[in-house]
Amino acid sequence: MRILLVGAGGVGSAVVPIAARRDFFEHIVVADSQQGRATAAVARAGDPRFSAITLDASDQVAVEAALTAHRCDVLLNAVDPRFTMPLFRAALNVGADYLDMAMSLSRPHPGRPYELPGVKLGDEQFALAGRWRDRGRLALVGMGVEPGLADVFARYAAEHLFGDIEEIGVRDGSNLVVEGYDFAPTFSIWTTIEECLNPPVVWEDGAWHTTEPFSEPEVFDFPEGIGPVECVNVEHEEVMLVPRWIDARRVTFKYGLGQEFIGVLKTLRKLGLDNAGKIRVGGVEASPRDVVAAALPDPATLGERMRGKTCAGTWVKGVGKDGAPREVYLYHVVDNEWSMREYGCQAVVWQTALHPVVALELLASGVWTGSGVLGPEAFDAVPFLDLLGDYGSPWRMREQTRGMLMSA
Numbered sequence: 001m002r003i004l005l006v007g008a009g010g011v012g013s014a015v016v017p018i019a020a021r022r023d024f025f026e027h028i029v030v031a032d033s034q035q036g037r038a039t040a041a042v043a044r045a046g047d048p049r050f051s052a053i054t055l056d057a058s059d060q061v062a063v064e065a066a067l068t069a070h071r072c073d074v075l076l077n078a079v080d081p082r083f084t085m086p087l088f089r090a091a092l093n094v095g096a097d098y099l100d101m102a103m104s105l106s107r108p109h110p111g112r113p114y115e116l117p118g119v120k121l122g123d124e125q126f127a128l129a130g131r132w133r134d135r136g137r138l139a140l141v142g143m144g145v146e147p148g149l150a151d152v153f154a155r156y157a158a159e160h161l162f163g164d165i166e167e168i169g170v171r172d173g174s175n176l177v178v179e180g181y182d183f184a185p186t187f188s189i190w191t192t193i194e195e196c197l198n199p200p201v202v203w204e205d206g207a208w209h210t211t212e213p214f215s216e217p218e219v220f221d222f223p224e225g226i227g228p229v230e231c232v233n234v235e236h237e238e239v240m241l242v243p244r245w246i247d248a249r250r251v252t253f254k255y256g257l258g259q260e261f262i263g264v265l266k267t268l269r270k271l272g273l274d275n276a277g278k279i280r281v282g283g284v285e286a287s288p289r290d291v292v293a294a295a296l297p298d299p300a301t302l303g304e305r306m307r308g309k310t311c312a313g314t315w316v317k318g319v320g321k322d323g324a325p326r327e328v329y330l331y332h333v334v335d336n337e338w339s340m341r342e343y344g345c346q347a348v349v350w351q352t353a354l355h356p357v358v359a360l361e362l363l364a365s366g367v368w369t370g371s372g373v374l375g376p377e378a379f380d381a382v383p384f385l386d387l388l389g390d391y392g393s394p395w396r397m398r399e400q401t402r403g404m405l406m407s408a
Contacts (some may be wrong), residue, residue: 001024001025001026001073001074001317001359001363001364002025002026002027002028002029002070002071002072002073002074003025003027003028003029003072003073003074003075003076003360004028004029004031004063004066004067004072004074004075004076004096005028005029005030005031005076005078005080006031006032006055006063006069006075006076006077006078006083006087007031007032007057007077007078007080008030008031008032008034008037008038008040008041008052008078008098009032009037009078009079009298009300010077010187010188010298010299010300010345010346010348010349011101011144011187011349011353012030012032012041012078012368013037013040013041013044013300013345013349014047014300014343014345014349014350014352014353014354015076015078015356015357016028016030016041016042016044016050017045017259017343017344017345018173018343018350018353018354018357019357019360020047020049020050022357022361024040024360024361024364024365025049025360025364026049027049027050027051027070028049028050028051028324029050029051029052029053029066029070029072030042030051030052030053030056031048031052031053031054031055031057032052032054033054033055033056033057033068033289034054035052035053035054038052038053038054039052040108044344046299051070053066053070057077057079057083057086057087058083058086059086060086060089060090060093063075063086063087063090064090064093064094067090067091067094067096068094069237072096073096074097074098074360075087075090075097075098075099075358076099076100076360077095077098077099077100077101077102078101078181078353078356080102080188080190080191081100081102081104081105081191081194082105082124082190082276083188083318084100084102084103084104085104085107085124085125087100088100088104088125088139089128091137091139092128092131092132092135092137092139095135095137096137097130097137097138097139097140097363098137098138098139098140099140099141099143099356099359099360100140100141100142100143100150100271101137101142101143101144101145101147101352101355101356102142102143102144102191102237103121103122103125103141103147103237103240104119104121104122104123104124104125105119105194106118106119106120106121106150106198106201107119107153108198108199108210109199109210113199113210114199114210114211114212115209115210116193116209116210116369116395117199117208117209117210118202120201120208120240121201121235121236121237121240121352122141122142122237122240122241123405125139125141125373126373128373129372129373130372132371132372132373133371133372135306135371136371136386137368137371138363138369138371138372138374139372139373139374140359140363140370140375141237141241141369141373141374141376142237142238142241142374142375143355143356143359143376144352144353144355144356145312145332145351145352145354145355146170146172146236146238146253147236147237147238147241147314147375147376148352148355148356148359148376149312149332149355149376149395150170150238150312150313150376151238151241151242151375151377152317152355152376152379152381152384152385153314153316153330153331153381153395154168154238154242154246154248154312154314154377155245155246155376155377155379155380155381156330156381156382156385157314157316157328157330158246158247158248159381160321160381160382161316161320161321161326161328162316162318162319162320162326163318163319163320163321163323164318164319165247165248165249165316165317165318166248166249166250166317166318167248167249167250167251167252167314167315167316167317167318168242168246168248168250168251168252168315168317169250169251169252169253169254169311169314169316169317170236170238170252170253170254170313170314170315170317171218171220171222171231171254171256171313171314171315171329172231172253172254172255172256172310172311172312172313173222173224173226173229173231173255173310173311173348174186174222174226174229174256174308174309174310174311174348175222175226175227175229175308175309176306176307176308176309176336176347176348177307177308177311178302178305178306179305179306179307180273180305181297181302181305183260183261183264183296184296184297184299184302185261185296185299186299186302186303186306186310186346186348186349187299187348187349187352188288188293188299189289189292189293189296190276190289190293192265193265193268193274193289193292193311194235194276195199195234195235195236196213196214196235196255196257196262196265197213197265197268197269197274198213198235199211199212199213199235200205200212200213200215200233200234200236200239200253201235201239201240201300202233202239202250202251203239203242203243203248203250203251203252204249204250204251205249205250205393208239208240208243211233213232213233213234214232214233214234214257214262215232215233216232216233216254217230217231218230218231218254219231220254220256220315222256222311222313222331223311223329223331223333223396223398224309224311224333225309226308226309226311226333229256229258230256230257230259231254231255231257232255232262232367233252233253233254233255234253234254234255234257234258235253236253236255238251238253239251239252239253241375241376241377242375242377244375244377245375245377245378246377248318255350268292272288273288273289273291274288274289274292275287275288275289276289276290299346299348299349300345300346301306302346303336303339303340303344303345303346303347304340306336306340306346306347306357307336307337308332308335308336309333309334309335309336309347309349310333310334310336310347310348310351311331311332311333311353312331312332312351313329313330313331313332314329314330314331315327315328315329315400316328316329316330317400318383326399327399327400328397328398328399328400329397329398329400330395330397331394331395331396331397331398332351332393332396333386333396334347334348334350334351334393335347339351342392353367354388354391354393357391358384358387358388358391359376359384361387362379362383362384362387366381367380367383368380368384
């Protein structure tokens with residue numbers, strides 16, 4: 001397997017040391033619009049199976065040329081979702097398989113944005129599913145941690161734990177602290193603004209509907225010392241993916257943001273600083289959102305200042321295989337101290353980068369196979385979850401009891 005890894009930011013640079021410990025691939029070409037970032041990621045690995053190139057992710061023709069020139073049969077997309085479609089189309093045109101961690105962007109309903117979805121996350125990709133099937137190639141979409149591992153958890157619960165599912169709810173929270181900054185997101189602020197300020201989507205009784213940002217607050221008690229965190233509805237790919245393969249009456253995604261973080265995001269919206277389109281300032285054109293991102297610290301550089309744990313997981317409620325009511329939380333926790341010590345990567349980007357590497361190994365070995373545009377739910381969950389243990393970062397499951405989930 002020869003892989004073109006597009007993006008050497010926080011997540012892309014974390015993919016390199018994770019993959020470097022495995023032997024399932026022949027070569028990984030690390031590509032970034034900033035040559036220095038790709039070169040630095042490769043240099044840290046010190047492994048001849050990696051090389052670096054300069055590549056503009058928005059230039060579909062250039063991406064196609066890079067795939068061909070370096071004989072890559074897989075494209076791994078590790079850049080912001082605004083670049084998803086040119087990369088997705090480039091892989092399709094060249095005949096390479098494709099993986100991403102964030103799907104094509106949504107567009108709110110023009111008249112009723114907080115009731116009905118407009119263009120949903122991933123709609124542009126699923127519209128091309130027939131062409132991928134016709135070419136016999138696979139586009140594995142939403143294969144990070146959330147979406148990604150959370151979807152694998154949903155498939156595992158549906159097959160092995162439940163006879164009937166009332167709700168699948170992805171719940172993400174942490175107790176991470178970044179010392180020395182009043183405001184320092186641990187993940188791409190560009191992506192965070194996109195998913196947190198768009199209308200959240202909920203799947204319920206066979207249909208998708210939208211709601212207000214930050215709606216339906218609840219306090220979720222996260223494991224391994226993280227504790228209770230208030231979580232709110234956020235637009236996320238799992239809600240669009242899970243119902244395509246798994247029968248559940250309700251699917252939600254809630255993120256533990258905290259009131260201060262929510263307040264900052266609301267202020268950015270009020271000031272128009274969430275705008276992704278370009279505006280003219282003097283003689284320069286720039287996107288307000290890009291300016292905000294440039295003014296904040298690079299999440300990949302925060303590891304030394306961070307402490308605490310991050311938890312990604314899937315809460316499932318329904319009737320167990322034995323016919324009795326059951327609630328479980330399947331989860332994956334990463335301690336920032338551990339990820340920095342073992343890989344030199346902060347916990348959030350390392351956790352996101354881990355799961356596409358695991359998926360690539362399953363594809364390379366032929367354990368996972370398929371064609372078309374597929375989500376993680378389309379594959380057997382057990383080999384994936386077993387392989388997490390081999391990577392030194394196993395998953396866990398907690399039986400839920402009363403008091404672990406409550407309205408805020």
